[in-house]
Amino acid sequence: MPPITAPFPTARLRRTRGSAQLRALVRETALTVDDLIWPLFVRDGDGIEEEIPSMPGVYRRSVDRIVEAAREAADLGIPAVCLFPYTDPALKTEDCAEAWNPRNLSNRATRAIKAAVPDLAIMTDVALDPYNIHGHDGFVEDGVIVNDRTVEALVKMAVAQAEAGADIIGPSDMMDGRIGAIRAALEEGGFTGVTILSYAAKYASAFYGPFRDAVGASGALKGDKKSYQMDPANSDEALRLVARDLGEGADMVMVKPGMLYLDICRRVKSSFGVPTFAYQVSGEYSMIAGAAAQGWIDGDKAMLESLIAFKRAGCDGVLTYFAPAVARALAGR
Known part of the structure; x- marks a missing residue:
């Protein structure tokens, strides 16, 4: 139904924008700390927190420091963190066996967080690229990223993560049939x-x-991932993939990247009405953080505006490296 608006001057649409109080009363979209998942990078060692040069303000942390970050998340009211491992190159192999090692970095970090902050939800990543000598999300045979053998490995990886205490399994590999097999x-x-x-x-x-x-x-990746990740020109295909994954047992779905694909977020939410998430990916984060560091934009305002855009597009939550900064801003800290 189209909006009904009286002619000017009976209707002055600026009236409800005239004060902070009125703007708050008619605001259509709300961003809260409950909408945030904080991605964290875990590395080997002890007492280590090293900044990633291409991601200002983002760090690789050893397991003990990951636990500190998890406590920080819980203190800020962030409901979930998502773990990504920085794997020792010596552990990257053709068979990717470290991916389902119960004592790999991700699983050790999961157990440590659960012991220290049991009420914080932990999401884990299911894909072979951190463990693959070729840098791909699946096994490479004669230059081809093979599907079914990869799915068998992803299943072992997901089960190992569940055994470690993961609350949310995040298959990011884009292989066909992996959701049904993991479920x-x-x-x-x-x-x-x-x-x-x-x-x-x-x-x-x-x-x-x-x-x-x-x-x-970066150094390990040979070729590109276009044979399994989606063509940026496609939109209808995204709906087919979401429908397939829901049919195989996914509880929630994600669009990645986020900021450049808000139209996809809206289509997914409108079409399926399921919990819909987006990932404000590293390049999107670094554009804002890097420009803010140069003084070219107001970083805090740009950060919040970018997160509101996800909510306006229909997302129920966002994976964002800004999570702690957003939580502090929303709390007025």
């Missing part, structure tokens, strides 16, 4: 309460570069 394995293993947040519409984007620096995958 079946979780059910069979007794992990019936573990949630799957599927990277259902993940695009082959140029905005992942700083993330690949953060996890040490």
Whole structure:
């Protein structure tokens, strides 16, 4: 139904914009700390917190420092963190076996966080690229990223993460059939309460570069990921992928990247009405943080405006490296 507006001057649309109080009363979209998932990078060692040059203000942390960050998240009211490992290159192999090692970095960090901050939700990443000598999300055979063998490995990886205490499994690999296979394995293993947040519409984007620096995958990657990640020109395909993943047992779905794909977020939410998330990816974060560091933009205002855009597009939550800064801003700290 189109809006009904009286003619000017009976209707003066500026009236409700005239004061902070009126603007608050008619505001259509709200951003709260409950909307945030904070991605964290974990590395080996002890007492380490090293800034990532291409991501100002973002750090790789050893497990003990990851626990400190988890406590910070809980203190700020952030409901969830998402773990990504920076794997020792010596552990990257053709068979990617470190991916389902119960004592790998991600699983050790999960157990440590659960012991220290049991009420904080932990999301984990399911993809082989941190463990793959080729830097790909799946196994490479004769130059081809193979699907079904990769899915078998992803299942083992997801089960190991569930055993470590993960609350949310995040398959980010974009292989066909992996959601159904992971869901079946979780059910069979007794992990019936573990949630799957599927990277259902993940695009082959140029905005992942700083993330690949953060996890040490930039130098390892051979070729590109266009045979399994989505073509940025496609929109209808995203809906088919979301429908497939929901049909296979995903509880929530994600669009990645986020800021450049808000139209996809809106289409997904409007079409399916399911919990819909977006990832404000590393390149999107670094554009804002880098420009703010140069004094070219007001970083705090740009940060909040970017997060409001996700909510306005229909997202229920956002993975963002800004999470602690947003939480402090919303709390007036």
